[in-house]
Amino acid sequence: MPVIRKGAEANLLLENFTRVLHPAGGGKVLVKHRISKGYRVKELDKNLRESRTALEAKLLADAKRAGVPTPLIYEVDRTGMKIIMEYVEGERVKTFLEDLNPSERQEVCELIGEQIARLHKFGIVHGDLTTSNMIRTQEGKIYFIDFGLGEYDPSTEARGTDLHLLWRTLQSTHHKVSNESFKAVLNGYKREFGESASEIIQRVKEIKHRGRYIPKEERA
Incomplete structure (x- = not known):
């Protein structure tokens, strides 16, 4: 997957809808992958990344409920620490x-x-x-x-x-x-x-x- 932005806590990757979700789909999706931190205790690192991944997905969904445009969430992978979401053109x-x-x-x-x-x-x-x-x-x-x-x-x-x-x-x-x-x-x-x-x-x-x-x- 091509990385379009590297952050302190996560990387953003642009991918084809058909590749990561369903062959009948089309267009691009954004994959946010929360990366591991080697300086953290392994179990603590896993728990933090999992909780932050889940929380961010919920915040995005609730922001939309509040009337604020946010990317659609297609899938939350709490094992892989990834959020697959709509790629917003603009x-x-x-x-x-x-x-x-x-x-x-x-x-x-x-x-x-x-x-x-x-x-x-x-x-x-x-x-x-x-x-x-x-x-x-x-x-x-x-x-x-x-x-x-x-x-x-x-x-x-x-x-x-x-x-x-x-x-x-x-x-x-x-x-x-x-x-x-x-x-x-x-x-x-x-x-x-x-x-x-x-x-x-x-x-x-x-x-x-x-x-x-x-x-x-x-x-x-």
Whole structure:
């Protein structure tokens, strides 16, 4: 299988549907293989990889139930530590966000904010909200991918941390449009989440101002 991305915890492989699932199928599928870590105790490594594989598959399915586009799960192999899923055709938001005109960028970012709110209302935090983990299809849908660091946590702290990670991504990767983009994300988030979104957004501000995130020149 051709490896299209190697990660710290898993490799992504692009494969033919007919080869890995059923000869009557067509097109491509994505295989996420959670790899073994030699420095871990063997049994612990196996348990961790199995539990994370199962959890990620459940998060992907529940995110879809929450109204967030995610790849379809075709098969979960808990022995081989693999998830076989739909291969989503499209562009990563990272590649085009800065090239959009302001109104288009606002529309995309507000949609992203709405979808984050849907996850959070369902008790899901993504854990790795970056523009690399969002794919826009030709139909204009924004798919969220890679829930490998996700979890179920409805706390204000977890939700705020999730949003804060996206803010940091925008600051580092899309600095020229980071402020307007994050403002649009929060607009969409508030619209979808409702009145209690204000507590979460306040927590994002608090996280920003904690010592480790304050630039050296601003620290006392």
